[in-house]
Amino acid sequence: MNIRSPIVSVLGHVDHGKTTLLDYIRGSTIASREAGGITQHIGATEIPIETISDICGPLIDKLSIADTIPGLFFIDTPGHAAFTSLRKRGGALADLAILIVDINEGFKPQTLEALNILKMYKTPFIVATNKVDKLFGWDSIENASFTESFKSQAPSVQQDLEMKVYEVVGRLHEAGFQSERFDRVSDFASQIAIVPISAKTGEGVIELITMLLGLAQKYLTSQLAIHKDAPAKGTVLEVKEEVGLGTTIDAIIYDGVLKTNDEIALMVPGDVITTKIRSILKPRPLNEIRDSKNKFEKIDQVTAAAGVKIAAPHLDNVISGSPLQVLNDKEDVKEQILKEIDDVTIDTEDRGVLVKADTLGSLEAIVSLLTDLKVPIRSADIGDVSKRDVINGQIASEENDEDGVIFAFNVSVHPQVREDLEESDVKLFEGEVIYQLTEDYSIWIKEKKEAERKAYLDAIIKPGKIFSIPKLIFRQSKPAICGIEVLSGTIKPGYPLINANGHPVGKIASMEDNGESLQFISRGQKVAMAIDNAIAGKDFEEGDELYIDIPENHYKVLNREFKDKLSEDELQTLDEFVEIKRRNDPDWGKLGLFE
Template structure:
C-alpha cells in the first residue's frame, strides 16, 4: 500500500485571498491573469514535499512527517462559487479543507456557504485568517512564521489581532464549531485551528502547510492509503476543447492507477454511462496549475493517485462535470456502479415548486441543499443549460402558483433556441455564478410578490368605516334614499353594504356626489350626498344615526390576523364598535376556531 498526498480544498468568500495563498506557495501569478483577480475555473496544484520544506525550513523538520506524507494536493475552487463541491462516492473529494477569510472583514455570505458545505460533507478543516498585514501598525516580516512575526509586533497590534481572532472564534461557535488560535489549541481532533497569515507577504504560511501535513499524518493516514495497482477512481472537474486534442476532460485521480488505453466509464448528461478508451494522459509538472501550465502538459503512460490530469478520449462531449471516473475491471461492474451513483444523486423533487439548473453534480446538490434549508419547494433539479422544456414546465408551475414560476440557474446559460420562449413567458430567471446573490435576488422577488399580493388582497377586503346621516339633509326618503352624510372613519366606497347600530342591513351605497361630481370613494371628514339603494329613511335608520360598512366575517378575520397594524386609529375604534354590534346578534361572530 502507498500513502497518497491529501487532497485539500481551498474555500472562502470572493477576494479573501484563496488564489493569492496558492500563488505564494507555488510562486506563480495566476491571480493576476484571471479576470478581476478572481479564479475563473476549478484548478488543482500538486505541492511536493521538497517545496514545502523549502518554504518551512527547520520548522517542518520538527514534525518528522516527510516519510509519511508525500506532499499536498490543492484544489482551488472558484472564488465566486466557493461551494462547487467536488464529490466522490460517499462524500467530498477533499480530505482536508482550508477556509480562508479576511481577518478585517470577518464572515461573509460565501464564508457561511463554505461552512455549510464542510458540515454537509463532514470535511476536516482549518481556518486561515488572512490579510494580517493590513492591520493598523502591522510590521511586515516577509515569509516569517506567524509566531516569529507576531512576537515582533507592538502590544496594541497584538491585542487588535487577538480581538479579531476571538470574533472569529465567537462566529464559529454560533455555527457549531469549537475553535482557537492554532498555538492555543489543546485538542486538534475537536477544535478548529485558526491560523493568522498574510498570503501577500507569506507571514504564517509556514504554519498553514505544517498544520495541514500534521493533521493528515495524525488523522488521515489510513484514509490516504491506496493500492497503486488498483483500477483508478477519480472525479471529472471540467470538459473543454483543447487545440490539437479535441474535447478533453480535466480530472482528479484520488485512488489507484490510470493507464493509456484503459477503458473508463463516465456519467453522461442523459443520465446514461459512457464507456470510452483513453488515447492519452497529460499531466502538468509539479507546481504548475492545471489551467495555466506554462510548459503545457507532458504525456504519461500511467499516473498514480493523487493526481490532477487531462485526458483525451473519444465521445467526451456530453460527459457531466462532477462525474465519477472509473477504470473498467473484471472484478467490478463499474457501469452498474456509475448507474447506482446516478440513482444516489437523484434529487427528490415535489409536485410543485421552482426549477433548479446547475453546471455540476456537486453544485446542484449544494444549491438544492441551500434551497431546502430555506424551505423552498423544488419541482425539478437538473444539470445543464436552461432549455425549452424547463421554460414550459416553469410556465405550468407559474399557472398553479406564480411564486413557483421561477428558475434558479447556477453557472449555466439559457439555450440560444430558448431565449425567445423565456422572454414570451411569465417565468422569472435567476442566474449567475454567485449562488448567494442568486438566492438573495430570488428571496427579494418572492418578498415583493408576496407584498404585492398582500397589498392587492388588502385593497380588495372590506375595511371598517362609518358615517353619520346629517340631520335635516334628507333629499329623498327611498328608492333610493338620498341623504347628506359626513364620513367619520375609514374609506367609504360605492357598492358597500351598510348596517345600523342594531346590526340590521340598511342597504348599499349606490353613489356619492359632491358639487355635482360623482365620487367612487370618500375618506374621513368629507361631506357628500349619498344614495343608498334599498334603504328607507325613518324605517331602516333615522336622521343623525351612525351607519357602518358591513364587513364579512371572513374579511374581519383576515384584518385581525394579517392587517390590524395597517388600520388607522379611527378605523381601529370603528372595527371594535362594529364587532360589538355583530356579537349582540351572535356572541361567536368573528371568533377563531381551533384550526384557524
C-alpha cells in the same frame, strides 16, 4: 501502506484571496494573469513535502511527517463554483478545505454557501482570515509566522485583530460550528481552527500549512491510503479544446495508477462512455494545470494524487465533475459509475420546482439546500434550460404557482427559451452562487405570501365610520345623497352601512368630490356620498354617525389574522361596532368559548 497527498480545496468569496494564497505557496503569478485577478477555471497544484519544509522550517519538523505524507495537493476552485462539483465515490473529492475570509469584509454570500457545502459533506476545514496586512496600523513582516508578526504589532492593532477574529467565531457559531484562533484550540476534532494570514506578505502561512498537515496526519491517514498499482480512479475537472490536441479533459486522479492507452469510462448526459487515452500531460510540481507559460510534459503514467490533462477521442460531451475510472477485468466499471450517479440521491416528487445545474455535485448541493428549506422538487437534471423545462414549469405553475420555478445554476438559457419564459408564468432563478439562488427564492416566496396576504386583507371589509354633515342632504332617496366626513378607516363604494342602533341604512353607491368620482376615501375627507336603498330622515338623520357593516365572517378573519394591521382609530371603531352588534346578538362574531 502507500499514502497519497491530502487533496485540499480552497474556498471563499470572490476576491478574498484564494489564488493569491496558492501563488505565495508556489511562488508563481497565476492570480495576476487571471482576468480581473479572479480565478476563471478550476485548477490543481501539487506541493511536494520538500517545498513545504522550506516554507515552514522547524515548525513542521515537530510533526515528523516527512516519511508519511508526500505533500499537499491543492484544488483552486473559481469563486462562483461550489467544490461539490468535484466528487469521488462516497462524497466530496477534497479531504480537507481552507475557507478564506477577508478579515476586513467578513462573511459574504459565497462564504455562507461554502459553509453549507462543507457541513453537507462533513469535510474538515480550517478558516484562514486573510488580509491582516490591510488592518489599520498593521506593520507587516514578510514571510513571518503569525505568532512572530502578531507579537510585534501595537496593542491597538492586536485588539482590532482579536475583535475581528471573534466576529468570525460568532458567525461560525451561527452556522453551527465551534471555533477558536488556532493557538487556543483545545480539541481539533470539535473546534474549527482560525488562522489569521496575509496571502500577500506570507504572514501566518507557516501555521496554516502546518495545521493542514497536522490534521491530515491525525485524522486522515486511513483515508489517504491508496492502491498504488490498481487501475486509476479520478474526477473530471474541466472539458476544453486545446490546440493540436482537440477536446481534452483536466482531471484529478485520487487513487491508483493511470497509463497511456488505458481504456477509461466517463459520464455523459444519460450514459457512460468508454475511450482510450492517447496521451497524458502533467504539469511539473509547483506548476499549475492552467499555467500555459510552462508546457506540460508528456508522461507514460501517473500515480495518485495527481492533476493531469488527458487527450482521447469522444470527450466532447463528458460532464465536468463526473467520475473517471480505468476499465479492468476485476470490476464492472461502467456499472460502478452508473451506481455512483444513482448514489447521488435526488428524490423527486409529483409536484415541485425544477432544478438545472452544470455538474452532478452542484446539482446535489442545490437539491440538498432546497430540501433543507422543505421545497418540493419535481425534476433535477444536468444541462442548460430547455423549452421542455419551460413547458414543465408552466404545468407546475398551473397546479401550484409556487412550484412554477426553474433554478438554473451555472448553465445557459437560450435567447428563444428566455422569450418563452417571459410569455409564461414560470419564475427563473439563475446565477453562479447556489446560496444566492436559494436566498433569492426565499425572498420571492416571502414577498409572494405578503402580496397574497395583502390581497386577502384588501378583500376583507374593515372598520370605518362616517358623519352625516348637518344641512347637507342633497337628495332624500333613490339614492339618498348627503355630505359626509370620514371619522375613521377607509371607505369604498359597495360597503353596507348601519346606524348607531345597528339598523341597516343602505349601501354606498358612489362618492364624489368637486365632480370627481372617488374609489376610496380616508379619515378627514369630506365628500358627497350616494347611498342606495336609504331614505334621509328615516334610515339616518343629519348629524348621525354611520358605521361600515362588517360581515360576521369578515370580522372573524380580521380579528384572528389582521388585527395588527389596523390603525388606532380603526381599532376603536371596531370595538364600537362590535358593541352595537352584540346589543342585538350577544354571540355575534365570537371565535370560541374562551374569547
